[in-house]
Amino acid sequence: MEYEAVIGLEVHAQLLTESKIFCGCSTKFGAPPNTHVCPVCLGMPGVLPVLNQRVVEFTIRAGLATNCAVQPKSVWARKNYFYPDLPKDYQISQYELPICLDGWLDIQVEGQEKRRIGITRIHMEEDAGKLIHDPAQPVSYVDYNRTGVPLMELVSEPDLRTPAEAGAYLRALRDILVYLEVCDGNMEEGSFRCDANVSLRPVGQVELGTKAELKNMNSFRGVERALEYEIRRQRAILDEGGKVKQETRLWDPDQGKSFGMRGKEEAHDYRYMPDPDLLPLVVDDAWVERVRAGLPELPEAKRRRLVAEHGLSDYDAGVLTSSKVLADYYEAVVAAGAPAKAAANWVTSDLIGALKAQGLEISHTPISPEGLAGLIKLIEAGTISGKMAKEVFAEMMTGGQDAEAIVKKKGLTQVSDEGELESLLQEIFAANPAEVEAFQGGKKKLMGFFVGQVMQKTKGQANPKLVNQLINKLLGN
Numbered sequence: 001m002e003y004e005a006v007i008g009l010e011v012h013a014q015l016l017t018e019s020k021i022f023c024g025c026s027t028k029f030g031a032p033p034n035t036h037v038c039p040v041c042l043g044m045p046g047v048l049p050v051l052n053q054r055v056v057e058f059t060i061r062a063g064l065a066t067n068c069a070v071q072p073k074s075v076w077a078r079k080n081y082f083y084p085d086l087p088k089d090y091q092i093s094q095y096e097l098p099i100c101l102d103g104w105l106d107i108q109v110e111g112q113e114k115r116r117i118g119i120t121r122i123h124m125e126e127d128a129g130k131l132i133h134d135p136a137q138p139v140s141y142v143d144y145n146r147t148g149v150p151l152m153e154l155v156s157e158p159d160l161r162t163p164a165e166a167g168a169y170l171r172a173l174r175d176i177l178v179y180l181e182v183c184d185g186n187m188e189e190g191s192f193r194c195d196a197n198v199s200l201r202p203v204g205q206v207e208l209g210t211k212a213e214l215k216n217m218n219s220f221r222g223v224e225r226a227l228e229y230e231i232r233r234q235r236a237i238l239d240e241g242g243k244v245k246q247e248t249r250l251w252d253p254d255q256g257k258s259f260g261m262r263g264k265e266e267a268h269d270y271r272y273m274p275d276p277d278l279l280p281l282v283v284d285d286a287w288v289e290r291v292r293a294g295l296p297e298l299p300e301a302k303r304r305r306l307v308a309e310h311g312l313s314d315y316d317a318g319v320l321t322s323s324k325v326l327a328d329y330y331e332a333v334v335a336a337g338a339p340a341k342a343a344a345n346w347v348t349s350d351l352i353g354a355l356k357a358q359g360l361e362i363s364h365t366p367i368s369p370e371g372l373a374g375l376i377k378l379i380e381a382g383t384i385s386g387k388m389a390k391e392v393f394a395e396m397m398t399g400g401q402d403a404e405a406i407v408k409k410k411g412l413t414q415v416s417d418e419g420e421l422e423s424l425l426q427e428i429f430a431a432n433p434a435e436v437e438a439f440q441g442g443k444k445k446l447m448g449f450f451v452g453q454v455m456q457k458t459k460g461q462a463n464p465k466l467v468n469q470l471i472n473k474l475l476g477n
C-alpha cells in the first residue's frame, strides 16, 4: 500500500524581551545560576504575576505576520505538573482561548509548487528552569534563571507532507520571527525549538492516522532527519500489518534514531484551569493597528521587491533575503551607488563565499557596503578589470584599506586610453601581417591572439572590452 506522511509542527520561540514575562528579572543568557531570580519567578507563596506588555506586543507582531486573527480577549491558564525545574508546580500558559488563531504561511520547497500551511494558534507562556545533571555525582542541580522567560508557541495544522516541507516551514517561520526582531531564531541554542508530529495514512484517505511526537531536535536538518527516520519506522510497522502506537519519541542525533519514552514519563493530565491571578487579556483594535503600522518589511515582500525594483533573479533575491542582515547589507551597497545586478553578483558569490571560507558571519564582514560599492564602481568606470577586481577584493577581505587605495598601491589601473591602445595595436598588426590577413579573410578566432598580444605588452592591464572593439574597428569589421 502507498502511504502519505502527515506532519504538524509545534514551535517554541523565545521572545527577545529584556525582562521576564511576569516579573522584572533579566532574560540575559549566560549569567551565573540562580542570579536572575526573584520571589515571583521562584514561585514563592503570596506573590502575584504582572504581565510584561512587550511579550503581548511581540506575539501580536508574530500573529499579524503569519496572517492570524488577533483575539480581542484571551485567557491565561495554569498547566499543572510536578517537575523540579518548575517551582510553582504549574506553568502559566494559554489554553482554550489563545491570543492568535487561524493564520497561514506560504512555503516553497525548491523545484516544487508553493504551498499554504495553516497555523492553528499562537499562544504565550513562561519557560521552565534548567536541570543540570552531574554524571560524576548522584545529584542534579537546577538553575531558575530561565524560569519565567517568555515563550511563544506556534502550532501548525497537519498540512505538511514531507520532511523537506517541514524544513521549509521552519526556515520560513524562523526568518519571519528574526525579521520581526521578536526572536533570535537560534535552534542550536534552543531559542527556537520544534516538536514534530507525524503520522502516515493510505494515499487518498481523509482520516488522519495515529501520530508520534518527536522531540529533542536541535537543528533544521535534525528535524528533517528525525522525520525521515520516523516515516520509515511507521511505514515498516504498517507494511507488516501492525499498528502505530501514539507516543512521544526522543531523537538521538548521534545514533540517527529516535526512542520511545516510557509510558509513565509521558502520561500527563495537566488539569488546565484559568489562572485566578491574571485578568483575561484584552487587546483592542487600536493596539493591533498600532502594532501593524510598525511591522517591518517581511522576507517574502522584500524578495518580491528586489526582483521588481532591481531586476534580480528569484534565486539571487532569495539568497539576499535569507537573512535580514544580508538583505540590509545588499541594499546599502546599492544605496552607495553600485549598480543593482553587479552588487547582487558580488554579494551572493564573492562576498558570501569569502566569508564562508573565513568562517565569518555577514555581521562581521571586513568589507563595508560602501567599500564594496567603491570596488564595483571602479570596475564600472573601467579603471580596473573584473580580474583585477578579484585581486583587490581578496586584499580588502584581509581588512582595512578601501579599493582605491589598494589599486593605487598595487599599480593596478587598467589601460583604457584609446589612443595608447590603438598605437599598440598598430605595432602588433605591423609585426604580424599574416595573422591580420587571415583575420580579415574571416578567421575570427585570431581575435584571441591579438588580445593576448595586447595583454602581454600591457602586463594584463588593458581593458579587454575596449581592445576587442578597437581590433574590430581597425581591421574593418
Ligand code: ADP
Binding pocket: 006, 007, 008, 009, 010, 155, 156, 157, 158, 159, 197, 198, 199, 208, 209, 210, 211
Ligand atoms: P495533542 O493533543 O497531542 O497536543 P494536537 O491536536 O494539539 O495534539 O496537535 C498537536 C500538533 O500535532 C499540531 O501541530 C497538529 O497539526 C499535529 N497533529 C495532530 N494530529 C496529527 C496527526 N494525526 N498526524 C500528524 N500530525 C498531527
Ligand code: ZN
Binding pocket: 020, 023, 024, 025, 036, 037, 038, 039, 040, 041, 042, 148
Ligand atoms: Zn523574577
Ligand code: MG
Binding pocket: none
Ligand atoms: Mg495540543
